[in-house]
Each structure stands twice: as C-alpha cells, then as structure tokens.
Amino acid sequence: MNTAVDRLEARVSDAVGAPVELERPGDPEHGDLATNIALRRAKELGKQPRELAAELAERMAGVEGVESVDIAGPGFLNLRLADSFFVEAAAEVDERYGSGSDGERVQVELVSANPTGPLTVASARNGAYGDAVARLFALAGDNVEREYYYNDSGAQMDRFRASVDAVRRGEAPPEDGYHGAYIEQLAALKGDPVPLMLTEIETSLERFRIHVDNWAKQSQLELRLGEYLPRLDTYEKDGALWAASSKYGDDDDRVLLRSEDRSPTYRAADVVYLADKLDRGFDRAIYVLGADHHGTRNWYAAVARMLGYDPDRVEVLLYQLVHLTRGGEQTKMSKRRGDVVFLDDFIDEVGVDAARWYLVNRGPDQTIEIDVDLAAEKSQKNPVYYVQYAHARIAAILRNAGDAQVGGDPPGPLVGEEKDLIKRLLEFPPTVREAAARRGPQLVPAYAIRLADDYHRFYHECRVLGDDAQAFRLSLCRATQVVIARCLDLVGVEAPERM
RNA sequence: GCCCCCGUAGCUCAGUGGAUAGAGCAGCGGUUUCCUAAACCGCGUGCGCAUGUUCGAUUCAUGCCGGGGGCACCA
Numbered sequence: 033m034n035t036a037v038d039r040l041e042a043r044v045s046d047a048v049g050a051p052v053e054l055e056r057p058g059d060p061e062h063g064d065l066a067t068n069i070a071l072r073r074a075k076e077l078g079k080q081p082r083e084l085a086a087e088l089a090e091r092m093a094g095v096e097g098v099e100s101v102d103i104a105g106p107g108f109l110n111l112r113l114a115d116s117f118f119v120e121a122a123a124e125v126d127e128r129y130g131s132g133s134d135g136e137r138v139q140v141e142l143v144s145a146n147p148t149g150p151l152t153v154a155s156a157r158n159g160a161y162g163d164a165v166a167r168l169f170a171l172a173g174d175n176v177e178r179e180y181y182y183n184d185s186g187a188q189m190d191r192f193r194a195s196v197d198a199v200r201r202g203e204a205p206p207e208d209g210y211h212g213a214y215i216e217q218l219a220a221l222k223g224d225p226v227p228l229m230l231t232e233i234e235t236s237l238e239r240f241r242i243h244v245d246n247w248a249k250q251s252q253l254e255l256r257l258g259e260y261l262p263r264l265d266t267y268e269k270d271g272a273l274w275a276a277s278s279k280y281g282d283d284d285d286r287v288l289l290r291s292e293d294r295s296p297t298y299r300a301a302d303v304v305y306l307a308d309k310l311d312r313g314f315d316r317a318i319y320v321l322g323a324d325h326h327g328t329r330n331w332y333a334a335v336a337r338m339l340g341y342d343p344d345r346v347e348v349l350l351y352q353l354v355h356l357t358r359g360g361e362q363t364k365m366s367k368r369r370g371d372v373v374f375l376d377d378f379i380d381e382v383g384v385d386a387a388r389w390y391l392v393n394r395g396p397d398q399t400i401e402i403d404v405d406l407a408a409e410k411s412q413k414n415p416v417y418y419v420q421y422a423h424a425r426i427a428a429i430l431r432n433a434g435d436a437q438v439g440g441d442p443p444g445p446l447v448g449e450e451k452d453l454i455k456r457l458l459e460f461p462p463t464v465r466e467a468a469a470r471r472g473p474q475l476v477p478a479y480a481i482r483l484a485d486d487y488h489r490f491y492h493e494c495r496v497l498g499d500d501a502q503a504f505r506l507s508l509c510r511a512t513q514v515v516i517a518r519c520l521d522l523v524g525v526e527a528p529e530r531m
Numbered sequence: 532g533c534c535c536c537c538g539u540a541g542c543u544c545a546g547u548g549g550a551u552a553g554a555g556c557a558g559c560g561g562u563u564u565c566c567u568a569a570a571c572c573g574c575g576u577g578c579g580c581a582u583g584u585u586c587g588a589u590u591c592a593u594g595c596c597g598g599g600g601g602c603a604c605c606a
Contacts, residue, residue: 059551068549071586081586105550106586146606183606250606272604283534287604298606326535327601352536353600394544397536399599401543406556413569415555421569429566470547478545481554488570497566531569 035461036121037065040097040113047091054111056455063102063110064455070107081107115446118454119504123439125511130461130518133173136315140166143237143244143320144181147229148192150214151236151375154322157354157400160391160524162320163242164473165349167522172468177314180237180244181305183298184226185251196225236375240384241524253304254296260303261288265338275299275338282334283327303335310341319348326350349471351396357403373404381408388524389416395474415481416525419516422484424531426513429496433506436497442504449490453508456486460515464522473522480519487512 037054045052050073054065070085077084082103089101089109097117102110142162145155166176183189195209199219205211218225230247237244265276271291278285288300309317319332329350333343356373379387381404390407393415394400407414442450459479467475496505517527 055549057550058553062550066550071549075586108550110550144606186606188606270604274604284602290604292604295604297604299604323536323600325601325606329535350535355599398544399537403543406543413556417569418555421567425567425570427567432566472547474545478554481545485554491566492571495566531567 035458036117036124037458037462040065040095040117043095043097044092044111047095048088049091056459057108057110060452062104062108064113064451066108066110068108070103070109074107085109115442118446118451119441121458122454122508122511125457125514127514129511129514130464131171131173132465134169136169136174137177137313138166138169138174138316138318139177139179139309139312139314140169140318141179141181141309141320142166142242143233145233146183146186146188147226147233148188148210149212149229151233153354153356153373153375153378153402156240156375156378156387157351157391158320158322159237159240159242160388161351161396161473162318162349164392164476164523165318165320165468165471167524168464168468168473168476171464171518171522177245178243179246179248181248181250182230183250183301185249185254186298189226192229193225239379240375241388248305248308250298250301250305253301253308256304256308257296257300260307260339261300263339264288264303264335275303275335277331277334277338280334280337281343282330286331299331302331303339306332306335306346307339307341310336310345315345317346319346321348321350323350323352349396352399354391354400354402357401378404385416385420385525386414389414389477392473392523393477395472415477417531419477419480419484419520420525420528421531422487423513423516423520423527424529425491426487426509426516427529429509430506430513432497433502436506437503438506438510440503440507443500447494449486449493450505450508453486453490453512456483457511457515460518476519476522480516480523483512483516483519487516 041052041054044054044067048069050069052067052069054067057063057066070088071081074081074084085103085107089103092098092101092109092111097114097120099112099114102112104110140162143151143155143159145151145158151159163178166178170176191206191209195205195211195215196218198205198209199215205215218228221228234244261273265279266288267274267276272287273289273294274285275288276285286299287297288303289296306317317332321329329348332348333346336343336346356378382390386407390402391400446454460483463475463479467473490508494501494505496502496509499505520527
C-alpha cells in the first residue's frame with residue numbers, strides 16, 4: 033500500500049535525484065521526519081557530510097508537504113512537514129491500512145503437540161507466536177493456512193493408549209505411561225482416547241483464538257514412505273537405513289528405518305510430510321519449533337534439497353521456552369509430571385487476552401518468564417488493558433458523536449498532540465512490514481502501546497465533541513480506532529467497545 | 532567437547548548502525564464542576580568485559596565471562 037510517507041519519499045527522492053528514506057527521529061526537536069542520506073553518501077561523493085547536506089536541503093525545501101529543512105549534528109537532514117501533509121495522511125487510514133498484496137501461498141505449521149495430553153503453556157507459545165506470524169502474513173496479502181501435525185502411530189501413542197486402557201481396567205497406568213487427572217477423565221469416556229484428546233486440543237485452541245485449517249496425521253503420511261525413500265540419498269549402517277542429510281546442509285545424518293524392526297522413525301514421516309506440503313503448492317512452508325528442537329533446524333531444508341525442491345521454500349522458526357513461576361518457584365513443563373500448567377488453566381487464570389499478549393509480547397529468541405500468580409493478580413495493570421482501554425474510549429466518543437460528520441480539514445493549525453498521533457499512525461505500515469519480514473510479532477504490541485499512549489495524551493489535551501475541530505478530530509479517533517483494533521487482532525486480542 | 536538462545540533501570544522486557552537508549556511493574560508526589568481517572572503529568576549517574584569494522588556500535592565481527600537450552604534408532 034502506498035502511504036503519504038511513501039509518496040513524500042518519492043517526491044523528495046525525485047527532487048534530490050537519489051532514493052531517500054525518511055524516518056521518524058527519536059527526538060521531536062529533530063523534526064517530523066529525518067534522513068541520514070548526506071552522512072551515508074558523503075564519502076562516495078567526496079564531500080563533507082554537512083556540505084552535501086546543505087545542497088540536498090536546498091533541493092528538498094521546495095517539495096510539496098515540506099515546510100522546512102534543517103541541517104543538524106554531523107549532517108542529518110531534519111524535515112518539518114506542513115499541516116496539509118498530516119491531514120492527508122490521517123484521512124487515508126482505513127480498514128486496509130497497512131495491508132499488502134504479496135500474494136504468496138504460505139503454510140504455517142504450528143503447535144503440533146502429540147495428543148497424549150492437554151496443551152501446555154509451552155504449546156501455547158508455539159500457537160500464539162505461529163498464529164501471530166500467520167496473521168502478519170495475511171495482512172501482507174498472503175494466502176495463509178494453519179496446519180497441525182500429530183503423531184498417531186508411534187511408541188508414545190501406544191503408551192498413551194495403554195495408560196487409558198489400564199485405568200479402564202481399574203489398574204494403574206504403566207510406569208513409563210501417562211499419569212494425571214486427564215487420563216482418568218479419558219478413561220471414563222468410551223472409545224479410542226486419541227480422537228477424544230484431539231477434540232479437546234482443538235477446543236482449547238479455538239478458545240485461544242487459533243483456528244487450525246488442516247490436521248495432518250503421521251500414520252497416513254507413513255503409508256507413502258515407499259514413494260519417497262528411493263528419492264533420498266541414503267545408506268545402510270548398523271542395520272538401520274540412514275539419510276545422508278549432512279551432505280545437504282543438515283548437522284547430522286538421521287535414521288529413517290530402525291535397525292530393530294525396520295519401522296519408520298519420526299524423521300521418515302517428516303520426509304513425506306515435507307514433500308506433501310511443497311507438492312500442495314505452498315510457496316513457503318513454515319515450521320514453528322521450540323528451542324529444544326534447534327538441533328534439527330537444518331534438517332527440513334536439507335530434505336527439500338535432497339528431494340530437489342528449492343530449500344528457500346522451507347523455513348524454521350525457533351522460539352525459546354516459557355518458564356512459569358508460581359509464588360517464586362519455577363515449575364517444570366513436562367507432561368509426565370503433575371506440576372505442568374495446561375493452557376486451559378493458564379487461560380482460566382489470566383484470560384485469553386492477557387495470555388496471548390504475554391506470549392507474543394516477547395521476541396521469539398527471548399525466554400519468557402511469567403509469574404502466573406502475578407499475571408492473574410495484576411491483570412488490571414497489564415498493558416493489554418491499557419491498549420484496549422484506548423479502543424473502548426474511542427468507541428465511547430464515536431457512540432456519543434452519533435451520526436455527526438467525520439473528516440474534513442481542521443479549522444486551524446494542528447496542535448502537537450494531533451501531529452504526534454498522526455505521526456504514530458504513519459508508523460503502522462512500516463511496523464507491520466518489518467514485523468512480518470523479521471517474523472517478529474512482538475513489534476506489534478510494542479507499537480500498540482505507543483499508539484495508545486499518543487491517543488490518551490491527545491484525548492487529555494484535545495476536546496473532541498463540541499470543539500470547532502470536532503469533525504477532523506473524530507476522523508483522528510476513527511483512524512486510531514481502526515489501527516488499534518488491527519494491532520489487537522494481529523496479536524489475537526479482542527478490541528472491546530466498552531470497558 | 533560441540534551447537535543454539537540470552538546478558539539493557541530494583542524486577543519483567545522493547546529497541547538488529549545514527550543525534551539526549553525506552554515501556555510496563557514496583558516506589559514517591561501531583562491532576563477530575565469537562566467526550567470513559569483502566570487516564571494524564573513529574574521524579575532514574577542502566578546497554579556483562581575486551582578488541583576490531585565504521586564518519587557513527589546497545590546494534591555488526593572476533594575473543595572472554597555469566598545464565599538457559601540442546602547434542603536419541605523419543606517426538
């Protein structure tokens with residue numbers, strides 16, 4: 033999408049005769065937008081930065097929308113912009129603001145926890161992160177599908193079924209089986225516990241606002257192993273069949289068929305699954321994996337390469353683990369122990385909105401530490417409510433405004449709070465663009481806080497209803513509301529009309 | 532031993548080359564006859580250490596120190 037800043041950049045670039053990028057300086061004293069082009073290009077042009085800056089400033093001064101150009105520091109060019117620029121920029125914020133038209137088919141495989149128990153908070157991070165990335169891709173104009181892959185045929189599943197069966201017979205689950213209250217609950221129901229567990233998982237995910245478009249199961253993929261094994265670079269060793277994946281960029285070779293009974297490993301199913309994904313026509317297949325899987329991060333692209341696919345179509349996103357503390361004590365996240373925190377319990381305590389916000393708020397490379405008690409207790413002070421409150425406040429004003437006119441030119445010069453708010457709105461498209469490119473959805477909540485901040489300040493300083501500038505200010509409210517709602521949606525948080 | 536991630540304010544963390552490094556929480560003080568006070572305003576000698584690259588490094592490179600995770604014919 034072409035924004036007012038894009039168009040201004042184009043005009044400035046045109047006037048200067050070279051591409052110029054405009055950025056918002058950290059200090060408002062440094063103008064509305066600034067560029068470091070003189071510093072970047074002084075050397076190659078054989079000039080002093082400030083001397084070059086002076087030349088460029090002269091050419092930029094006449095550009096439409098530019099009120100003044102100052103040279104500052106070592107050679108920064110600081111632009112002050114005309115009110116007409118801000119008004120134009122604010123007017124173009126609509127539902128599609130920040131969206132793109134990339135048009136790629138993207139698959140995000142997320143969560144993919146084996147259905148041997150309810151989803152834990154670790155899986156919740158996988159889902160929250162993967163889903164947020166998927167939403168960013170969708171905004172960028174990609175066609176996104178979310179998929180959940182599960183193992184329904186391995187040794188762990190046998191142990192899981194055996195555990196439920198044992199309880200049904202009135203016995204304790206085997207030592208190496210699964211324990212816990214949920215096993216008892218499954219035992220009370222009839223039939224194979226695996227689909228029962230999957231239904232529960234899907235229910236949890238829907239509650240967590242993650243919709244899985246497609247479910248893939250290992251047992252079905254394994255059936256097609258025969259088609260793909262011959263296409264791989266393999267060798268026999270110690271009675272097992274190995275993939276020579278290290279020759280294709282993987283860290284190690286991997287066993288495909290076990291020596292014991294020639295049964296396929298999880299990695300073997302991976303091969304079929306990867307080929308299946310790419311054959312389904314996805315331009316990009318994204319795996320969202322916990323940091324404990326980092327040892328296999330190069331495996332997927334290696335398989336793609338081995339099978340003759342473009343390895344760039346495969347992407348692995350790693351995220352660090354979640355540590356929950358409860359009363360200062362750290363709890364472990366193993367499903368086999370009783371002290372795990374399930375997603376549903378976590379949601380019960382802190383709510384979906386805070387849960388998703390907390391899990392997306394941090395960069396994927398950062399280990400998240402959440403004190404569950406604190407998150408629940410202090411939920412009123414969670415930044416997510418600060419942002420939601422700004423949305424609800426705007427909704428109230430728009431309700432009170434009834435069908436009053438929205439939009440039009442302001443009656444006088446813009447005040448600082450109005451300009452600051454518009455400048456923030458202008459940052460939205462590049463922010464989501466960068467968040468998508470970096471697979472870093474944490475930029476969105478960080479931005480949303482700043483936007484809410486600017487709105488609350490604007491609200492505090494500028495009367496909307498009944499003021500001469502009512503129509504214009506209502507348009508600022510509307511624009512802000514649209515962008516806040518979009519930010520919250522990208523994180524998977526609701527945008528309330530009332531609080 | 533090898534691989535990955537992290538080290539920024541008392542705490543939890545944003546900030547992937549720019550000009551005076553930010554937010555929330557915690558602490559102290561102020562603001563409401565007015566559209567939602569879940570708000571606003573004020574108060575802070577912080578980028579683990581060292582070299583290097585650069586006009587410019589919290590950001591990039593290398594080394595070191597410290598913390599976490601991983602190195603299965605489990606998934």
